[in-house]
Each structure stands twice: as structure tokens, then as C-alpha cells.
Amino acid sequence: MKTCMAVMCALLIALFGLSACGGGNDTNSSNSGATNSSNNGTTKEADKPKTPAEERQAVANKMAAAAEAMDDAALKDLFLPEEHANAEKRIGSGWRKMKDEGFTVKAKTPTIEEKDGKFFATFSMTVTYKDGTTEDDTKTLAIVEKEGKYYMSFQR
Secondary structure, three states, X not given: OHHHHHHHHHHHHHHOOOOOOOOOOOOOOOOOOOOOHHHOOOOOHHHOOOOHHXXXXXXXXXXXXXXXXXXXHHHHHHEOHHHHHHHHHHHHHHHHHHHHOOOEEEEOOOEEEEEOOEEEEEXXXXXXXXXXXXXXXXXXXXXXXXXXXXXXXXXX
């Protein structure tokens, strides 16, 4: 049992890989603030452009939700295309194994910090093993912007 827990702990550590140290330029989102003609020209809240901070928080929240669901398919939309294979190797395969073995993950709302113009999301999670024991873990990933869209990243 301890060996299984050690393996799962190692997989969880690999969940988010090394603490990310990368970034990108913080530019405004490409979302438009167009009005919705079905509401007499008024802008709905959902149609308003999000701020870069809101966009970064949204992608971090999606990552936390994917971690809770151990949804490896969600990784494709959360990481830069050039990082898909790495995300699968470092996160997706571990999530599938944990899910198959009956583990659950509960994630808190991620926090985002700026360091030297780069943004990092910190994920605090509680993993519950199938025997009911729990373990808290915290991982950090970079958030980068590319062509007006925000992504999780392993970039340094």
C-alpha cells in the first residue's frame, strides 16, 4: 500500500511538473465587445471583453476543474499546441492512472501571481486515496498569452 501511495504521490508531483518559470507578453485579449442584436443593442455581461487578469484566472480555473475531473482530454485546450505531448506525458497519463485506481482530487480556486512581468498559477489540491487517506499538494504552472489567448505552460 505504501508503494502504491508513493507511486501516486510521484504521479501527483508530475501532475504539474516542475514549477514553471515562464511567461509571455501580457497583452489584451482578442475578445470583442460586440453587442448582441437579440437584446436591443445592449451588451450582455458574457459579451463584454474580459480583462487579461480575468482571462488568466479563467484558464487557471479550467485547469483546476480538469484536475478535479482528471480529464486528460481537457489538456489540449489548456496548453500551447507545442506543449500537448509534454502535457500528456507529464499530466494526462498520471490522471488516467489515478482515475483508474479510484483516487479523487479536490482543487481550491487557483491563485495567480505576477513575478517580473510573468504570471504563475498556484494550484492547491487534496488527493484522496481509495483507502480514504488524503494528502495535500501544491503545484505551480506558468500562464502565457499567445495571439490573444491564455494557456498553461511548462515554459521557463
